[in-house]
Amino acid sequence: xxxxxxxxxxxxxxxxxxxxxxxxxxxxxxxxxxxxxxxxxxxxxxxxxxxxxxxxxxxxxxxxxxxxxxxxxxxxxxxxxxxxxxxxxxxxxxxxxxxxxxxxxxxxxxxxxxxxx
Amino acid sequence: xxxxxxxxxxxxxxxxxxxxxxxxxxxxxxxxxxxxxxxxxxxxxxxxxxxxxxxxxxxxxxxxxxxxxxxxxxxxxxxxxxxxxxxxxxxxxxxxxxxxxxxxxxxxxxxxxxxxxxxxxxxxxxx
Numbered sequence: 001x002x003x004x005x006x007x008x009x010x011x012x013x014x015x016x017x018x019x020x021x022x023x024x025x026x027x028x029x030x031x032x033x034x035x036x037x038x039x040x041x042x043x044x045x046x047x048x049x050x051x052x053x054x055x056x057x058x059x060x061x062x063x064x065x066x067x068x069x070x071x072x073x074x075x076x077x078x079x080x081x082x083x084x085x086x087x088x089x090x091x092x093x094x095x096x097x098x099x100x101x102x103x104x105x106x107x108x109x110x111x112x113x114x115x116x117x
Numbered sequence: 118x119x120x121x122x123x124x125x126x127x128x129x130x131x132x133x134x135x136x137x138x139x140x141x142x143x144x145x146x147x148x149x150x151x152x153x154x155x156x157x158x159x160x161x162x163x164x165x166x167x168x169x170x171x172x173x174x175x176x177x178x179x180x181x182x183x184x185x186x187x188x189x190x191x192x193x194x195x196x197x198x199x200x201x202x203x204x205x206x207x208x209x210x211x212x213x214x215x216x217x218x219x220x221x222x223x224x225x226x227x228x229x230x231x232x233x234x235x236x237x238x239x240x241x242x243x244x
Contacts, residue, residue: 102148
């Protein structure tokens with residue numbers, strides 16, 4: 001039950017455009033004891049469905065930046081291939097630490113940046 | 118000439134943004150969207166009629182990139198053979214609900230709270 005609620009809440013934040021910041025990875029590694037890479041794979045699957053659903057709703061009302069999308073995609077795909085290749089080779093502990101550092105940086109920026117209310 | 122150089126800079130920035138977003142997405146399974154949203158906001162600052170276009174466009178980019186990453190993870194045998202309903206059903210429900218709420222809520226306070234949770238989570242993970 002708590003798992004469903006947790007994933008619903010994280011997906012809600014994704015739909016709001018805030019993003020999940022990999023919180024499902026944290027839940028799956030710490031609460032469910034899954035290996036880091038498996039948790040990352042499941043997080044990506046989670047994202048596909050949560051953001052896919054959000055995108056379908058958004059597309060009804062919000063215009064896309066098609067030019068930017070078509071310029072970002074090719075190098076993005078290259079980046080994904082490089083990233084997954086490195087992830088498979090890298091020791092899980094280092095990956096976990098990198099992920100933690102990423103969360104700290106993301107959280108710090110989000111908490112301390114000035115923004116519009 | 119100035120127009121051309123400005124557009125080359127923009128094209129290069131967008132290309133670099135994609136590379137960085139894809140790299141994070143593949144390496145950590147997360148984070149690509151954050152980078153792309155931040156980059157698009159900087160590039161399109163003051164030029165958009167609807168600022169939400171940045172978020173929605175970032176999702177539109179991250180979906181195929183995540184599909185590529187999932188494919189590579191699955192190819193490496195890292196995707197478990199398990200029922201995904203605990204993940205997928207709340208993902209669809211939550212994502213659609215969040216998207217519907219976007220026009221009715223101010224995300225500012227939410228994003229601050231979320232950032233605090235993310236920061237504490239990161240510290241716990243590193244320690």
